[in-house]
Amino acid sequence: MRLFGGEPDQHWQYATAFAGYDDWRVPTLNELRSIVDKKHHPVICSSAFPNTPARFYWSASSDAADSGHAWGVLFASGSDYGYSRDHSYHVRLVRTGQ
Numbered sequence: 001m002r003l004f005g006g007e008p009d010q011h012w013q014y015a016t017a018f019a020g021y022d023d024w025r026v027p028t029l030n031e032l033r034s035i036v037d038k039k040h041h042p043v044i045c046s047s048a049f050p051n052t053p054a055r056f057y058w059s060a061s062s063d064a065a066d067s068g069h070a071w072g073v074l075f076a077s078g079s080d081y082g083y084s085r086d087h088s089y090h091v092r093l094v095r096t097g098q
Contacts, residue, residue, distance in 0.1 A: 024093040029061035029071040029080060031094060036078040043078035056081070056089045 018024060037045045042054035054076035063069035063082040072089060073080050083089070 021095055023096045025096055026058060026060040026091055027094045029059040029073070032057060032059050032073040032092070033080065036073065038078050042075040044075050053090065057092050058089050
């Protein structure tokens with residue numbers, strides 16, 4: 001699988017089977033927005049998400065105006081931005097199942 005262009009991510013296979021689960025996926029923009037907490041820096045609850053760098057994280061949400069772009073959240077500010085899929089940024093995976 002390719003994540004937003006570039007060479008195949010060699011860690012994707014490992015990540016999709018992490019901790020004995022195989023239902024990992026890239027979250028939507030709304031899911032990423034839901035974990036923004038502006039009372040902290042980075043703007044994410046450090047007790048639930050320790051050691052999260054204050055960086056940009058991709059979402060699975062495409063930019064409707066440009067299919068070559070996708071949305072993500074910058075956890076330094078909590079703002080969301082659309083960037084070209086050619087950029088290399090962080091990904092936080094979520095599980096669909098229970």
